[in-house]
Amino acid sequence: MNTPSVALPSHFQRSRSSLQAFFKSWPPLVLLSLGWLVAMLVIALLAQWLMPYGFSQIDLRARLQPPVFLGGTWDHLLGTDELGRDILSRVISAIRISLLIAFAATAISTMLGILLGMLAAHFRGWVENVVLVLIDFQASMPFMIIALAVLAFFGNSLPLFIGLMGFYGWERAARISRSLTIAANEQGYAAATHDLGASAWRVYGKHVLPNIASTIIVNVTVTFPGVVLLESGLSFLGLGVQPPMASLGNMVGYGREYLQSAPWILLCPSFIIVMTTFSMSLVGDWLRDQLDPSVS
Amino acid sequence: MLRYLSERLFRLLITLFLVLSFAFVILRMSGDPALIIMSPDAPPEAIEAFRQAWGLDAPLWQQYVGYFVNLFQGNFGASMKDGAPAMQVVLERIPATLAITIPALILQLLIGVPAGVYAALHHNSRIDRMLMGFSIAGHTCPSFVLALLLVMTFSVTLGWLPTGGYGTFQHALLPILTLALGGAAVLARFTRSAMIEVMGQPYIRTALAKGLSWRQVVFRHAFPNAAIPTVTLIGMMVGGLIAGAVIVESVFSWPGEGRLLVTAVSSRDLSVVQAILLVVAACMVIANLIVDALYVILDPRLRAGNRGAKS
Numbered sequence A: 001m002n003t004p005s006v007a008l009p010s011h012f013q014r015s016r017s018s019l020q021a022f023f024k025s026w027p028p029l030v031l032l033s034l035g036w037l038v039a040m041l042v043i044a045l046l047a048q049w050l051m052p053y054g055f056s057q058i059d060l061r062a063r064l065q066p067p068v069f070l071g072g073t074w075d076h077l078l079g080t081d082e083l084g085r086d087i088l089s090r091v092i093s094a095i096r097i098s099l100l101i102a103f104a105a106t107a108i109s110t111m112l113g114i115l116l117g118m119l120a121a122h123f124r125g126w127v128e129n130v131v132l133v134l135i136d137f138q139a140s141m142p143f144m145i146i147a148l149a150v151l152a153f154f155g156n157s158l159p160l161f162i163g164l165m166g167f168y169g170w171e172r173a174a175r176i177s178r179s180l181t182i183a184a185n186e187q188g189y190a191a192a193t194h195d196l197g198a199s200a201w202r203v204y205g206k207h208v209l210p211n212i213a214s215t216i217i218v219n220v221t222v223t224f225p226g227v228v229l230l231e232s233g234l235s236f237l238g239l240g241v242q243p244p245m246a247s248l249g250n251m252v253g254y255g256r257e258y259l260q261s262a263p264w265i266l267l268c269p270s271f272i273i274v275m276t277t278f279s280m281s282l283v284g285d286w287l288r289d290q291l292d293p294s295v296s
Numbered sequence B: 001m002l003r004y005l006s007e008r009l010f011r012l013l014i015t016l017f018l019v020l021s022f023a024f025v026i027l028r029m030s031g032d033p034a035l036i037i038m039s040p041d042a043p044p045e046a047i048e049a050f051r052q053a054w055g056l057d058a059p060l061w062q063q064y065v066g067y068f069v070n071l072f073q074g075n076f077g078a079s080m081k082d083g084a085p086a087m088q089v090v091l092e093r094i095p096a097t098l099a100i101t102i103p104a105l106i107l108q109l110l111i112g113v114p115a116g117v118y119a120a121l122h123h124n125s126r127i128d129r130m131l132m133g134f135s136i137a138g139h140t141c142p143s144f145v146l147a148l149l150l151v152m153t154f155s156v157t158l159g160w161l162p163t164g165g166y167g168t169f170q171h172a173l174l175p176i177l178t179l180a181l182g183g184a185a186v187l188a189r190f191t192r193s194a195m196i197e198v199m200g201q202p203y204i205r206t207a208l209a210k211g212l213s214w215r216q217v218v219f220r221h222a223f224p225n226a227a228i229p230t231v232t233l234i235g236m237m238v239g240g241l242i243a244g245a246v247i248v249e250s251v252f253s254w255p256g257e258g259r260l261l262v263t264a265v266s267s268r269d270l271s272v273v274q275a276i277l278l279v280v281a282a283c284m285v286i287a288n289l290i291v292d293a294l295y296v297i298l299d300p301r302l303r304a305g306n307r308g309a310k311s
Helices: A004-025 A028-045 A087-123 A125-140 A143-154 A158-165 A170-186 A188-195 A200-236 A248-258 A264-291 B002-029 B033-037 B044-053 B060-072 B086-121 B126-140 B143-157 B169-199 B202-209 B214-251 B257-266 B270-298
Strands: none
Touching: A028 A087, A028 A264, A087 A125, A087 A158, A087 A170, A087 A200, A087 A248, A087 A264, A125 A170, A125 B002, A125 B270, A143 A158, A143 A200, A143 B002, A143 B214, A143 B257, A143 B270, A158 A200, A170 A188, A170 A200, A188 A200, A200 A248, A200 A264, A200 B143, A200 B214, A248 A264, A248 B143, A264 B126, A264 B143, B002 B060, B002 B270, B086 B126, B086 B169, B086 B214, B086 B257, B086 B270, B126 B169, B143 B169, B143 B214, B169 B214, B202 B214, B214 B257, B214 B270, B257 B270
């Protein structure tokens, strides 16, 4: 193997096959998706330093300027909207708002689901029945309709809106954590830690939760893009994030009126929504294959 | 079988009851309905009269009972906009919504199921990957983006179809297409995985081994079995169509239930919102009942009275 005459080709071959092995466990599309998601996160975190203009800064002399690749100027990289607001700055600010809502809502929904699922699994009996009825209720109504009804009754504000989005998809997390916790309770380790004198909080928090976490994480990758789609849909209808705040959805919604004269207003935020949800789904599918080979 | 269906019916009725209670609770939680429905600067006498007319001065449990009595009598209150009965306003819009949702449902079955079966039979081929790529793209693309892309292509650039409105068949095409594509993507994915699972079963190998043709195995043995889990999706598809109609009708100015809901929400026309909530809940209950009935028809284990694995 180590004779000098074959050293170079074998070394070459090894590096190529290790590259292949690398791409086999990290498919290029998944890497790209992860890269996109990281980029979005960085943009959201650094938004105030990245925005070249204020997101609601109006400049009526520079209305409806096309982006630089459609013959615009470098002053406004992605062009301006009907009030002369810089699209790039608005998109950056919108990414921050939309991601904030998506992260907060996904966290709320997942925690609520785990809590109710574990309560059902712990107490069984009527507690479980109540949780199951709630799950049935949530699953049987399209959440969009419920969300619209709540918005009609309560009006809209950002904290309320985030809280409302937090109810999206909790029933899936609850279903999963309930059945997995019931299964865990039938295995030895949960009973053993309980018999050693651990409190219920400790058994569920430190022993059961880490064991069911992989499935929950896969579920998060389903909930997250769902929240992004729901939020952008409601904002698109003008019933979600309210102006002057920019969200990806409401930029598309207001840009709709300029579909023919200034399509760039809505193209950029649309592109970002699609790329983000697409990336998250790809990463989710890939994670599921990695963590839970039985499902695929 | 009858026991199974009646049990399901009972659960669905509980759901319906919960939806209505939900509407009642959030309506009461959101503040004084008199102040919301009348305007806050209405004369105090008028607000007081409204409270009495709607029984808002009674104890809460009486209001709750009264609320249900009113609902059973078909009394949903009046729409704020023109004073017409809310239920009538809502029912008037149903045909327009059905005119796009039913063709969309059929179209998404026609696209989604064959695509899923084809992808499963050519598992891991290039076409399979391409179809699944489309499928992920289809269900991660928000319907309003899809709708606007279709408008840009077919209306703005090509000029073949109107950008929105109501009346002719051409007006309905883009809304139907938008609704159908998203649903078809989900359906294709689901059918594919159900089909792949079934094709791996021993009875498929047996059927092939005893010399049945490929076609016969796929259509007589595999497909009916893959259809069973796929049927559960119909409930979700109906929900998806209703939610989709909200967006699509707004984009295409289609005068259906979805657009009515959006305008009612933005003008806080609570009686109309409540009536729509009930209609949607009823639709979902009916859809779920149909799913349960189909289940019984497709799965002989349920017909025999044996509950089988799924409940």
